[in-house]
Amino acid sequence: MDTKNIKNAVDPQFFKEHQESLYQALEDKHTTIELMDEEDPLNTKMILNMGPQHPATHGVLRLILQLNGELIEKAKLDIGYLHRGVEKIAENKTYQEFMPYTDRMDYLSPYSNNVALCTAVEKIADVEVPERAHYIRMIGCELARISSHLLWLGTMVMDAGAVSFFIWTFREREKLYDIFDNIGGHRFTISHARIGGVANDLTDDALAMIKEFVNEFPKELNDFHGLLDRNRIFFDRNREVGVLTPERALEIGATGPTLRGSGYAYDIRDFEPYARYDEVDFEIPTRLEGDNLARYYVRMEEMQQSIRIIEQCLDKLPKGPVRTDNAKQAYPSKDEVYYSMEGMIHDFMMTDTGICPPEGEESYHAVEGPKGELGYYIKSDGTGHPWRLSINSPSFKNLQALEDMLDGEMVADTVVIIGGVDPVMGEADK
Amino acid sequence: MDLELSDSLQNVIDDLSENFTDSLVNVYQSTGDTFVQIEAEAVADICQYLFDEHRFIYLSDLFGSDNFTSEDRFEVYYNLISLRDRERLFLKACLPEENPELDSVTDVWKSASWLEREVYDMFGIKFRNHPDFRRIFMPEDYNYHPMRKEFPLLGIPGSIELPSTTPDTE
Numbered sequence: 001m002d003t004k005n006i007k008n009a010v011d012p013q014f015f016k017e018h019q020e021s022l023y024q025a026l027e028d029k030h031t032t033i034e035l036m037d038e039e040d041p042l043n044t045k046m047i048l049n050m051g052p053q054h055p056a057t058h059g060v061l062r063l064i065l066q067l068n069g070e071l072i073e074k075a076k077l078d079i080g081y082l083h084r085g086v087e088k089i090a091e092n093k094t095y096q097e098f099m100p101y102t103d104r105m106d107y108l109s110p111y112s113n114n115v116a117l118c119t120a121v122e123k124i125a126d127v128e129v130p131e132r133a134h135y136i137r138m139i140g141c142e143l144a145r146i147s148s149h150l151l152w153l154g155t156m157v158m159d160a161g162a163v164s165f166f167i168w169t170f171r172e173r174e175k176l177y178d179i180f181d182n183i184g185g186h187r188f189t190i191s192h193a194r195i196g197g198v199a200n201d202l203t204d205d206a207l208a209m210i211k212e213f214v215n216e217f218p219k220e221l222n223d224f225h226g227l228l229d230r231n232r233i234f235f236d237r238n239r240e241v242g243v244l245t246p247e248r249a250l251e252i253g254a255t256g257p258t259l260r261g262s263g264y265a266y267d268i269r270d271f272e273p274y275a276r277y278d279e280v281d282f283e284i285p286t287r288l289e290g291d292n293l294a295r296y297y298v299r300m301e302e303m304q305q306s307i308r309i310i311e312q313c314l315d316k317l318p319k320g321p322v323r324t325d326n327a328k329q330a331y332p333s334k335d336e337v338y339y340s341m342e343g344m345i346h347d348f349m350m351t352d353t354g355i356c357p358p359e360g361e362e363s364y365h366a367v368e369g370p371k372g373e374l375g376y377y378i379k380s381d382g383t384g385h386p387w388r389l390s391i392n393s394p395s396f397k398n399l400q401a402l403e404d405m406l407d408g409e410m411v412a413d414t415v416v417i418i419g420g421v422d423p424v425m426g427e428a429d430k
Numbered sequence: 431m432d433l434e435l436s437d438s439l440q441n442v443i444d445d446l447s448e449n450f451t452d453s454l455v456n457v458y459q460s461t462g463d464t465f466v467q468i469e470a471e472a473v474a475d476i477c478q479y480l481f482d483e484h485r486f487i488y489l490s491d492l493f494g495s496d497n498f499t500s501e502d503r504f505e506v507y508y509n510l511i512s513l514r515d516r517e518r519l520f521l522k523a524c525l526p527e528e529n530p531e532l533d534s535v536t537d538v539w540k541s542a543s544w545l546e547r548e549v550y551d552m553f554g555i556k557f558r559n560h561p562d563f564r565r566i567f568m569p570e571d572y573n574y575h576p577m578r579k580e581f582p583l584l585g586i587p588g589s590i591e592l593p594s595t596t597p598d599t600e
Binding site for chain 2: 018092253362366388404
């Protein structure tokens, strides 16, 4: 195949202009790339189109790779196959109505997304959140982080060739689903946080389950370590693969574990503490190598730290209300709604109009999601709908780093590197 | 309006107003975040200056906004982070409705590349000197910029050609 003129060699069936410009972009990448040999008797050069339906790409991610034998000379990513326009939807919804959509952004850790939206709205509308709600949110966020990292662990090890491991991490995830089911009534897209607090208090049942999980999980984590840390195959598949040097990582805008695996201890929980993260002790695991193995260690240690945070939260969990008692800012409790006229009116007003931040205010608030900095920028026009709601999604930025990382790697490592970066397309495509 | 700034941010603002007197339009705070509004022509220079002199070496986010007003309709925000001073600073540039164009900051932060493509895709704001200027979410064949306020929520019927769902008969 004549790779020098990629554009002419393909005959796209749909989105003609789009396909052509994508192939053109691949052709144009790195203007300094050496010209290919006219003579290519072994036919080692080819363009490989991967995705968007490739199962190992963790969603509808499409890669176009230019190969020389088994070496990736350059790569381009094509995203947007899951674009639903959630930012546009947000402009037409009240703040609380938008929350179920955030569940479906990073669908592996819905709780973090709920909290990210709520904290941003609370910041712009100046809502006081009760102490107990903060701690419940922290517990939820850390459980979500473990849940997300467990999925990453299972799929990454599966990408490296061991399928049974996936089942073991999913056994642990199943326990987390049960906990979430008990906390908020949903296993997956839980929507438990509310503006001004959370939907309901933790039941004794849920608390007992969380305690049991916190006691049991470190043992499982140890087993995972025992299985993988000195595993020759896993080690060789991940070490010095997908290396992102500290300077590159910062330059290309990597975030979350991908950035911390490259040596920068940038964690929003520490950089701009929200909820009550300044009152608990935890460490920010970092590595200097910047390869896939470093990202593995960072995430494994993060799970340990999450357990530590949950333990402290359970110890400190104060008594009190779980949602602010101000009918202009938050939903009234169901007791009030069912048994008093005012409660019902307030409930109706919250659903119909919602909370109205002051006109012209702008605010940005970020939380540390499992994938990295997850920020919401809100601009208010004084009504119950945001004028502009912009989402700073970590997967989007990590995918950009991935495009950079893939150049010069082996084609067999592609899926492992994608697994190591851990993108979620629901979030990257907005 | 009085600003409550930390020492390092005060230092940044002072430096900016000294070196870029003509380009600095406004400095304001909203719910604790500091926004610096600058002239659109000076964006690349000021970003380079902040990168070099004040170590804003990490670009956290870059996004657009549509005011739907006749003047200064579009806004582009830069969310900068200084890891040394542990500060976050927002730059903001306003653009006219007709032919909104900005200099790309990909020379300063490579990470701006996709973010600028997203702003172009959603708002139709063009970036000069961008190394790979294409749409990012919507296909290249698409003629609209969906985050503009005049674009209907339900989309425009027939604006996007969908692939045939019947298998090839060849």
